[in-house]
Amino acid sequence: MPEGRSNLFDRIPDVSPLVKGERSALDPSFTPERLPHREKDAEQLALILSPSLSNYRPSNVVIFGKPGVGKTSVVKFVESEVNKTIDSRPNSKVKIVDVNCGVVDNSYGVLVSIGNSILENGEERLPFTGWPIDKLYNTVEEKINNFGGIVIVVLDEIDKLVKKSGDSVLYQLLRINEITSSGKVSILGISNDLRFTDYLDPRVKSRLIEETMVFYPYNATQIYDILKDRALYSGIADVIDDTAIKTCAALAAQDQGDARRAIDLLRISVEIAERSGMKKIDEDTIYDAKLKLERDVVIETVSTLPLHSKLTLFSIVLLDEIKKGGKSTMGEFYDLYEKISNRVGVDNLTQRRVADIVSELTNLGLIESQVQSFGRYGRTTTVNLNYSSSKIKEILLRDEVIEKLKDVKPLQKPLPFS
Ligand SMILES: Nc1ncnc2c1ncn2[C@@H]1O[C@H](COP(=O)(O)OP(=O)(O)OP(=O)(O)O)[C@@H](O)[C@H]1O
Ligand SMILES: [Mg+2]
Numbered sequence: 288m289p290e291g292r293s294n295l296f297d298r299i300p301d302v303s304p305l306v307k308g309e310r311s312a313l314d315p316s317f318t319p320e321r322l323p324h325r326e327k328d329a330e331q332l333a334l335i336l337s338p339s340l341s342n343y344r345p346s347n348v349v350i351f352g353k354p355g356v357g358k359t360s361v362v363k364f365v366e367s368e369v370n371k372t373i374d375s376r377p378n379s380k381v382k383i384v385d386v387n388c389g390v391v392d393n394s395y396g397v398l399v400s401i402g403n404s405i406l407e408n409g410e411e412r413l414p415f416t417g418w419p420i421d422k423l424y425n426t427v428e429e430k431i432n433n434f435g436g437i438v439i440v441v442l443d444e445i446d447k448l449v450k451k452s453g454d455s456v457l458y459q460l461l462r463i464n465e466i467t468s469s470g471k472v473s474i475l476g477i478s479n480d481l482r483f484t485d486y487l488d489p490r491v492k493s494r495l496i497e498e499t500m501v502f503y504p505y506n507a508t509q510i511y512d513i514l515k516d517r518a519l520y521s522g523i524a525d526v527i528d529d530t531a532i533k534t535c536a537a538l539a540a541q542d543q544g545d546a547r548r549a550i551d552l553l554r555i556s557v558e559i560a561e562r563s564g565m566k567k568i569d570e571d572t573i574y575d576a577k578l579k580l581e582r583d584v585v586i587e588t589v590s591t592l593p594l595h596s597k598l599t600l601f602s603i604v605l606l607d608e609i610k611k612g613g614k615s616t617m618g619e620f621y622d623l624y625e626k627i628s629n630r631v632g633v634d635n636l637t638q639r640r641v642a643d644i645v646s647e648l649t650n651l652g653l654i655e656s657q658v659q660s661f662g663r664y665g666r667t668t669t670v671n672l673n674y675s676s677s678k679i680k681e682i683l684l685r686d687e688v689i690e691k692l693k694d695v696k697p698l699q700k701p702l703p704f705s
Contacts, residue, residue: 305561305568308522313554315547322364323516324509325357328502332365335498336475339381339437340372344464344471347495349445351481352502355545358477359443361502366441380436388448394456395420397440397448401460402427405434428463431470438472445476446483454491461494504544510536513546514553523557527568531556534573552576585674588651589682595636599624599644601683601692603654607676614669616659617642631691645670653679 311317322329338345352358366383373379384404386397395416402413402423413426431438440460442448448456463472474495484492505513514532518524535556539549556576560568592600602623606615621638628635636644645668649656656670672679683689 305523305526305557305566306521309520312517312520313550313557315550317517317520318360318363319516319520321516322357322360323512324505325361325502328357328500329361329365329368331500332361333368335500336365336369336439336473339369339439339473340376340379342378342380342437344437345439345473346497347461347474347476348498348500349476349478349484349496350500350502351478353504353543353545354479355543355547356502356504357546358479358502362441362443362475362477369439380434381439382434382436383439383441385441385443387443388446389444392447392451394452394459395423397442397456397460398423398427401438401440402430405430405438407433424459428467431463431472432467433470435469436471438470439475440472441475441477443477444479446478446480449483449486454487457491457495458488461491505540505546506544507533507537507540510539510544510546510549514549517550517553521557523568526560526566528570531568531570531573534570538573538577548580551580555579585653585678586682588653589679590685594633594686594688595628595640596644596648597683597686597689598628598631598633599641600648600653600679601689602627603648603670603672604676604680604683605695607672608680612671612676614671617645617668617670620670627692627695630695631688633688642668 306313309317312319332348332350335348336345350358350362366385369381369383373381382405384401386400388397391397391400395418398420399413399415406412413423418426457474460472460474463470476495484496487495511533514536515524518527518532532553535549535552538552539545542548552573553576556568556572559565559575559579560572565572589597589600599620602620603615605623605627606620607613617638621641624641625635645654645656648654649670652673654670654672656668658666659669660666684693
């Protein structure tokens, strides 16, 4: 840096912090001491797990619920209560093993996590790769038997494990109780996909789902209470309007009753207010935060799409520019998709695969698609964008392959390349 030049950050004014308490309370990973409106669920789960404290195997249980409804938080809370209780009851032999199947989504990883959590003093850790799965399974089974107590295996996001690697590890774990004489295993699965059990073998399904719990989405009043607590922990209670908290809660309640989204909105509005030197957070700040959050989600969603999804979306964007927001038919954008794929030098997919991509883009909320009937001329799928084409185009052009298409100009008919 040349002498005398000020540091980049010297020129950025200090933010005046509105947060007087724990800033981490505005972070979704924060574990609060209380979970308003989930007390009964926590009690029910504690009841299901309670036999373990007397060294009996609790029923296997699966908790279902949409994202952000407190499933992981409740399970973590109950886990810590179990751990506190066993500390004061020397005769209880319980081990809880947490596996995040969003990260560990294969049988090997699950078995290693279990084996390594019940190592005896001085025993070597199991290797993260390399062993034949049968050897690993037999070793883990032996370790559970030697442990001689109850191993509660928490499989958070169990649907990801099953979709990625099938149900064989569940089958093996559930069978351990029939083989071992002392150690027993219980499974606590958590899923936000109600249909994941369709992927299970009937024998696994009936053994795994001995108990189920469903966490329903929060309503606006419940989210309001959760946010009030977070505002108190973080020390922003006196700089935020009550109507702002109510708006934040109402927006998140409309959006699937997701507490995580409500907390994200609150945190982003605090950041917006601090950066612009505001002294108070009002309803308008919450709406600004909502816009920012949506923008961020669109950027993340579009930029992480696979190449052919980007190419499909790019052809829909080009047609949107030509039609000034009008709908495009499958025939029209498939034609264009084929041409732009060739232009960037990749083999195009079949129309059937592109139709699957259209369903995926629809599920992600980026486009809307409808099947339209033309009477005796048959049916076709029509699509239109849910966001401005210039915004989507700008994000797509950040991809190094799509970037080659930056000079393709929308034309009135004839279409580009024709
Ligand atoms: N009842 C509650 N009280 C306080 N905070 C809550 C409550 N429910 C959820 N939260 C907060 O909302 C966020 C999301 O909760 P959590 O991670 O438990 O959801 P989840 O149901 O496991 O979602 P996902 O299916 O996406 O994993 C966390 O920051 C959590 O602290
Ligand atoms: Mg979770």
